[in-house]
Amino acid sequence: MLALVERVMTTDWTQKAEEIAAVIAEHAARHDADDSFVSEGFAALEEAGFFIALVPEELGGGGASISEVAEALKVIGAACGSTALAASMHSHIVAVAAWRWKNQGAPTDGLLKRVVAEKLKLVSSGGSDWLQSAGTMEKVEGGFKLTARKAFASGSTVGNILNTSAVYDDPDEGPTVLHFGAPLKGEGVSIAPTWQVMGMRGTGSDDVVFDGLFIPDAAIAGKRPQGQWHxxxxxxxxxxxxxxxxxxxxxxxxxxxxxxxxxxxxxxxxxxxxxxxxxxxxxxxxxxxxxxxxxxxxxxxxxxxxxxxxxxxxxxxxxxxxxxxxxxxxxxxxxxxxxxxxxxxxxxxxxxxxxxxxxxxxxxxxxxxxxxxxxxxx
Incomplete structure (x- = not known):
């Protein structure tokens, strides 16, 4: 693990991105033409350690700065916009979790360590949720049952965890948005192949469908009134x-x-x-x-x-x-x-x-x- 960390820490991310861009450029048109996921790009990024680059060094990651990763995304985006956009979705979730751990003492270190140890790829549903959120949470013993359809979930084809939210009609507080990480594989989860679109066709931004997926109480990372800034x-x-x-x-x-x-x-x-x-x-x-x-x-x-x-x-x-x-x-x-x-x-x-x-x-x-x-x- 120490050798891996040292390798990532010394990475010139712009140079590495240029090397990756040269490889994936030849595949970009094909993925655009057949609506297929940019698998070569993600494989190259994983091999380079990109998905753990923004995890703090103390937690086993690369300790890269946001500016370093942003520059890398620009280079990759010039060759294949879909690869860069899908990768940015994972990256921004990691960056937010790292900031909260460093600046607020939030218990996000567990997720960040898992990103490193389990090679997790994180997916966001923010584009289809934002302040209102979507989907419903039904209270059951020990947690909730989630029923929802989340669109614009870039990277859902290969993702492990969807960083998402849904609405619980709290009997005391009214409509309340609950935030949590939901697994993208297993019973109660399916991927609907809906991503036939104008552009960014290789991002694999299919709909994620949850049909009564159990979300334990311990998985709820936060809650807020629906539709309000938090x-x-x-x-x-x-x-x-x-x-x-x-x-x-x-x-x-x-x-x-x-x-x-x-x-x-x-x-x-x-x-x-x-x-x-x-x-x-x-x-x-x-x-x-x-x-x-x-x-x-x-x-x-x-x-x-x-x-x-x-x-x-x-x-x-x-x-x-x-x-x-x-x-x-x-x-x-x-x-x-x-x-x-x-x-x-x-x-x-x-x-x-x-x-x-x-x-x-x-x-x-x-x-x-x-x-x-x-x-x-x-």
Whole structure:
């Protein structure tokens, strides 16, 4: 184990990501074409120790920083957006658990140790839950029975634990969201192959269906009133989205690189130069806002103001990445419409940046409420 830790600790994650990207790039188009999971990418990441990189050294992991992993996700995203996005889902859960253990003394060390010892891959249902959550918890002796269908569960094909929540109609406190980790294999759990989508087709984001799965009382990690902000969500907002949106910056960077390679073969043209300049400006916005998200994740204090700024950055990064890839299509010209260039796949993949919480309109409302001093739960 010590040898493994030393190997991971000395990893140059950018260099390692470049090596992985070179291997998985040739598989990206196939997974996009047949809606299959990016198995080669995940195998390469596991072999490199990526899935334990954010686990603190004291718990047997690599002790990598969020910025190191975010940079790696950008590099991987330039080659295969699906691999980067699916990997970011595991990574942000680990990062949040590590932050809570270090800064709050939360008992998340057990999960982090299991990630190392059992080579667990964690899956998030946050995209289909957020503050309202979904699914029901029925109280039974010793725990609850879970009935739910969780969409957008990236990596569910190979995942071990779904980090999720569901609603319990508490007779005293009313609708209460319970948070817990649910196994992704066994009786009462099934994966519905629903992931036939526009982009990010290789993420394996199928629906996870729970039909009366027993969740013991001891597995409940937290509870909160339904639909209301809770400190856990401020922590998630502070940390998770810098990692998730690194994948999209990577997609934009990859599209920009391919577009420039094509444009350099064409004659000098002032209109082409203007399109390239606009593409460069939009990518700089994405990079700067993503960099600020990582700064917030590594140095911020969770709360409404931090959440507001992180989510402002999330909106800016997402829109700038979408704009960058759109401009890359213009720079490349009609050839961009052909699948073989990879630009039309990047164009489809980057559209998914629109749909993670908080989407632009809810973000604008939240940011305005913080600025005005209004109730953020209003």
């Amino acid at each position: 400190m856990l969500f401020h922590i998630i907002s502070m940390i998770a989205f810098g990692l998730i949106y690194s994948a999209y910056v990577g997609v934009a960077e990859g599209a920009r690189k391919r577009a420039l390679e094509m444009a350099k073969k064409r004659p000098v043209d002032p209109l082409l130069a203007q399109n390239v300049g606009e593409m460069e400006n939009r990518l700089l916005v994405a990079r700067l806002a993503q960099r600020r998200m990582i700064e917030i994740a590594e140095t911020g204090t969770p709360g409404a103001e931090t959440t507001s700024e992180a989510m402002q950055c999330r909106t800016l990064v997402g829109q700038a990445c979408i704009d960058t890839v759109g401009k890359a299509m213009e720079v490349a010209g009609g050839a961009a419409f052909y699948r073989k260039t990879g630009l039309e796949r990047a164009f489809r993949d980057v559209q998914a940046a629109r749909f993670h919480p908080m989407q632009e309109k809810p973000q604008l409302d939240f940011t305005a409420r913080v600025a005005l001093g209004w109730d953020i739960d209003g």
